[in-house]
Amino acid sequence: MSGGTARSPEAGSTFMDRLTGRVRLGGLLALAAPVLAIVFAGLITAVVLLVTGAPPVETLGVMVDYGVQPRPLTLALNLASGYYLSALAVAIGFRMNLFNIGVDGQYRLAALIAAAVGGAITLPAPLHVAAILLVAVLVGAGWASIAAVLKVRRGVSEVISTIMLNAIATALGSWLLNKDRFAVEVAGSNNIGTQPLGPSAQVPGIPLIPGTPLKVDGLIILAAVMGLLYYVVLNRTRFGFDLRATGRSEPAAVASGVNVKRMVLITMIMSGAVAGLAGMPNLLGESYSYSLNFPPGLGFTGIAIALLGRNNPVGIAFGALLWAFLDTSSNILQIHDISPEIVEIMKGAIVLSVIVAYELVHRYQIAAGQRRVSRELSGGPTVQAEGASA
Amino acid sequence: MAIRTEGAVISTSTPAVELAGITKRFPGVVANRDISLSVQQGHVHAVVGENGAGKSTLMKILYGMQRPDEGEIRVNGTSVTFKSPSDAIAVGIGMVHQHFMLADNLTVLENVILGSEPRVGGVAIDFGAARGRIKQISDSYGLGVDPDAMVEDLGVGARQRVEILKVLYRGARILILDEPTAVLVPQEVEELFENLRGLVSEGLTIIFISHKLDEVLSVADAVTVIRRGTTVAEVSPRDVTARQLAELMVGSELPSPETRESTVTDEVAFSVRDLTVRAPDGRVLVEGVGFDIHRGEVLGIAGVEGNGQAELVEAVMGMREAEGRLLLGEEDISAWPTLRRREAGIGYIPEDRHRHGLLLEAPLWENRILGHQTQKPNVKGPWIDRAGARKDTRRIVEEYDVRTPGIDVDAAALSGGNQQKLIVGREMSGEPVLLIASHPTRGVDVGAQAAIWDHLRAARAAGLAVLLISADLDELIGLSDTLKVILRGRLVADVDPAAVTPELLGSAMTGAGEAA
The missing domain is CATH 1.10.287 (Helix Hairpins)
Structure with a gap:
């Protein structure tokens, strides 16, 4: 027995050695x-x-068969753009050991106010879209800055404050989404939502996938651009270096001259700004109004996807696509009497x-x-x- | 000094610990290769070697923290396999770590029994029995430990005795002491050695890890030298000098810290006036400290650790709030943030390189940027200049002899000495005017130590002002042009490094004698 246990780690490590020898780490x-x-x-x-009594292989087969058809695939891509932006927002914080749990409240509040502002104004097409995006970014950043200031000034854990700010955002959202304030009745239903955006604010879709009249949200490009920006800023700039250094070792960052409080403030605000964009592909590409049906929970999904993608922009993209694929293909399960x-x-x-x-x-x-x-x-x-x- | 002669011991008793053919390929920087070690019962057996030679890996194997890939461990003649330290404790091996693991706000008694409390009726702790046993152990080995003292009130030496007592309380008959004298002043070292002699005279066995050779020679009954992961010699301390031992360790000729002619100019590079640092609770940590450092001068600060040195350094670097004036050349930098001080030419070799000096999980070239992230060749405007930083990292690796396969490996993969050489190289880049060197050769091997001393001397000759803080009294005396003693946050004495001995300096540090 003792001989066996003595040899097993040796065998394990030589196997691993061989593995490392061949594979670039x-x-x-x-x-x-x-x-x-x-x-x-x-x-x-x-x-x-x-x-639960369902056949596993067939169930997965059904999901995949359905999921790769043009229509569900388009839906998945649309979902994925929002997921991707939300996960990027979370990842910005993660790289600095900041846990922005508040992406959820930030994107919902940002989408609501951006939708209300966008519905109230009319501008030439590109400007109108830009104005709405700007409002969303500012609201997201502003909401996140509350948590940032609390952390820097008072040492309040951003986890606690952002969770509480989520609850406040929910309450504030339902107060704002009222017929006395931002909301109007959605025609032909008892749903309420913000004034629908005019055509100049509607971002045209991209017919990326043939075989379906559905188009992919135009703002998927925004998601891709943000991913690229995320990579460049974090890996190629001084600011990104400071951010990563702080995340890896705060004492070392302090000793190297990084103003950690300032970094916390900026990073949290940047995270909130990107979070503000998370609802935009849906708002400007599909729904054109923030109603009671606006997709909830993107922020929490983003946390899971950022973990899955290891805060890497490409990894996050795969995570977002996987999540969106699972979401859309789950629709078929009910037909097969599977939960x-x-x-x-x-x-x-x-x-x-x-x-x-x-x-x-x-x-x-x-x-x-x-x-x-x-x-x-x-x-x-x-x-x-x-x-x-x- | 040993009670028995060596020959008699070898012929009559089985070794307390025997290691044969120990090989470990994971995860040390220098793996252990075919190590053999035989420790006689009732001996103080010293294991010496450069840092990174594999001493700690070997001791971790002996204490069950790591398992050897090959080889055999025999304790009192019986072959054993350790899965964890508890297996080692079970056969009577105990380890006193270099860094104390004591809870300050508990008494000695509570600290000692923590984790192995004697019970009454399965629930309550039997403090009476525990106190009795601690007294008995303390008395029989002459440790002089009061079980009811609070640990926070104890000095470093007493804390160490508590650590030893903790291990004895758990039934250890074989003690591993990892660099036990690193934190002690000379007087405390002598006390420790008295205790160790007491322990072995009661039949205990001690494995003593150190690289302070004079101490090894004065306390050990046998010495094993490890170099590059393998045992190269086993000698009797009576037959070798410290110099011969050191040469066995390094395998070559030896350096000394002495600086030759003075390069001090009369141009003041840095002056500190009335520097006072307070803890958040208002306690004064550094009080009214003032000094001048000239270009080409090394100002050494001697003191027992915890007397305000760390706070002084952090205040100079702008990492800690302080009152008083700091003048770099003509400029008052007291209100400047850390970054600006660094940009103005203050280099910083931090005391704890893992915490403050490196990003362990980042590649070497990114570590080159750390602390210099606004300076050439690391950046161009807001952009990181990868090519420039990488090229300069290669220069540092070359000039400072950082042993590494490349600049893309993580800093964590290098040995302590090589990490330190990288830091020294980095902080010497960009022509600093002032270098804060906090324990610049702590925990590095003799070879790296000599290289770092050479670099410090060369920079001093070129006009660098150096603030040197060290616990290595030879280093302080050898390198400093001016030497001051810090005690409880105040500079209490000026010492002439040309005239002082480590013993005199040691007593000045404890406030015992009036220094020259």
Whole structure:
């Protein structure tokens, strides 16, 4: 027994050594983690499906078959643009160890006020759209700045304050979305919403996917641009360096001359500004009005997707697409008498297994890095393992 | 000094600890290769080696914190496999860590029993029994520990004795002491050695890790030298000098910290006037400190750790609020933020490189930018100049002999000495006018230490003003042109580094004697 336990770590590490020797660290390993996690989450989902009496393989087959058809695919892309922007907003904070749980309140309030302002004014097309986007950015940033100021001035945890600000945003939203204030009755229903946006504020869709009259929201381009901007600002600018340095080690950042309080303030406001955009693809591309039906919960989805995508702009894109795909394809399940909530279980399982998988890969990478350095410095691996242990 | 002669011990008793062919490829910077070590019962056995030579990995293996890939551990003749430290404790091995792990706001008694409380009736803690046992252990080994004292009231030496007592309380017969003298002043070191002699005379075995060779020679019964991950020699302290031992450690000729001729100019580079630093609760940490540093001068500050040195440095760097005036050349920088002070030419080698000096999980070239993120060659306007930073990182790696396979590895992957050389190289870049060097060679090996001293000397000759804070008295005496002693936040004495000995300096640091 003791011999077996003594040898197993050795066998494990040589296997890992071989793995590191061939595979460049970072690249493939970083991909392996989410893929394994999704497979693992699939297994969990399969077990849940079996327990509830549905055939797992067929269920997934049905979802995929439906999900890749032109119409659901277009819907998924539209959902994904909002998810992507929301996740970017969360990721900006994450890179600095700031937890902006308030993206949800920020985007809803921003969308409501932007919709109200956009409905009340008329401008030439590009200006009208720009004005609405600007209002959304300002409202999102402004709402987030409350939490930022509280943190910087009073040391209030941004987690607590943003959660509370979400609740306040909900209350404030329902107060504003009232016929005495911003709301009008939506024609032919008892729904209420803001004054619909005029044609000059409607962003034309892109017929990206053939085979359906549905078009992809034009603001998907905005999402892509923001992703690129996120990458450039974080990785190529001094500001981004300061932000990442603060996230990696606050004491080191302080010693290097970073004004951490100022960074907290700016980062939180930037996160809120991007959060403000999260509702825009839907508002300017589909609904043209902020009504009671406006999609809720984007902010929380964004947290999950940012975790899934490891705060990497490409990773987040994959996460957003996966989430949107699961959401749209779950619609078919009801027809087959399977509860669509199974998708929520699947999402939860994915997030949990991804976090575990990343943590394992992360620790492994650090150890592997040290091993690699010691190996390269000592001039190649020592080949005396065989026989010595026998 | 040993009670038994070495020959007799070897022939009559089985070794307390025997390591044979220990190899560990994970995760050390220098792996252990085929290590053999035999520790006789009732000996103080010193394990010496440069930092990064593999001493700590070896001790972690012996304490069950890591498992060897190959090789055998025998304790009192029986082969053992440790899955965790609790297995090591079970066979009587205990470890006293370099950094104390005590709760300040608990008594000695509470600290000692924490985690292994004796119970009455399964629920209540039997304080009476615990107090009795602690007294008994303390008396029989002459530790002189009062079980009811609060740990926060104890000095460093007493805290260390509490750590030792903690390990003995758990039944250890073999003690591993990791760099126990690093935090002690000379007088306390002597007390510790008295205690250690007491312990071995009661039949306990001590494995003593150190790189302070004089101490090793005065206390050890046997010495094992580790170099580049493997055991290179086992010697008797009677047969070697400190110099021979050091040469075994390094495998080459040795450096000394002495600076030769003075390069002090009469141009004041930096002056501090009436600097006072308070803790948030109003306690005074640094009080009325003032000094001048000239171009080409090294001003050393000696003091037992925790007497305000760290706060003084942080105040100079603008990381901590302070009253008083700081003049860099002609300019009053008291109100400047850290970044501006750095831009004005203050380099900073922080005391704790992992906390303040590096982004451990970032590549070396990004660490080159840290602290210099507004300066060439790292940036162009608001943009990070990757090419420039990378090129300059390669220069530092080359000029400062940072041993690394490349500039894209994470800083965490380098050994302490190489991390420190990178920091020194970085802080010397851009022609600083003042360098704050806080423990610049702490925890680095002899080779890196010599290199860092050389760089400091060269920069001093070129007109750099250096504020040197160190716990290494030889380093302080050897490098400083002017030496001041700090005690409870105040500069209490000026010492002539040319005339003072480490012993004199040590007593000045504790406030015991009047210094020269």
